[in-house]
Amino acid sequence: MKTAQTKICLIIGDPVGHSLSPLMHNSAYKAVGLEEKFVYLASSVPVSKMKSVIDAVRTLGIVGLTCTVPHKIAVIPFLDEIDPVAKKIGAVNSVVNTNGVLKGFNTDWVGAIIPLKKRIQLANKKVLVIGAGGAARAVVYGLVKEKASVTIVNRTVEKAKQLAREFTCAHRDTIDADFILTQDVVINTTSVGMHPHADESPISPDGIRKGQILMDIVYAPYETEFLRQGKKRGATIIHGTEMLLFQGTAQFELYTGVPAPVEVMEKTLLQGIL
């Protein structure tokens, strides 16, 4: 039951109708007995309205503001404080309102690193990151923090070069199967393979071998062509839903201060997707 004491968390995006965050967070509130204390809603707003959104957050006392595409960068100038990690990544996906002080955080990098660390010790492992956009920035930050040996490749070569320079890692203009075979982990941070282009993969299947770990950030479809090829060749695969789950559990903890019920959130997420 919601009461006059119930606090509001809100996700904004454009569009946001497909977001699974409200489902995931509301089921988590229920699971840990916070159903009366919190509610998690969604609003689709154009990025040009960011100032009005932030005014509303302050005026209405919204306690947690989640920013998804394309708001993660646009929100930054309106905040009172930015966590140093979010600053380094250059994107904010979670804003915490503490008595009117708005502080921005990034939990996307945790979302990528937790699933990897469950399967491999990342230090000195060769990791190929495909893509150099916002998601790649969070992933590369986490990998470098874990002391992985990172190589970035991107359709627009200059962006890969710049990201590699910024995070002190390697880049390649192009990749062939022989190079990909040398990598312990391959991560797709691009939208290649996303519905409605579900038959596309960012790499040739000849670069995939048994023992490799393949991770995708695309979660629609649940199993992308990239992961399907990986499974076929005996690689360990990590679905895009895992990054979504763990950025969400970290965010739940930021907003509520309570440990996240991971299994419940995972179950809700998978029910929403499958």
Ligand code: ATR
């Ligand atoms: P996000 O915040 O989700 O990472 P983004 O910042 O727009 O989104 O980055 C999208 C990434 O996917 C980029 O690396 C982009 O490559 P470019 O830098 O060349 O644009 C990559 N990408 C998107 N569509 C692609 C495609 N069809 N083939 C290869 N790369 C693609």
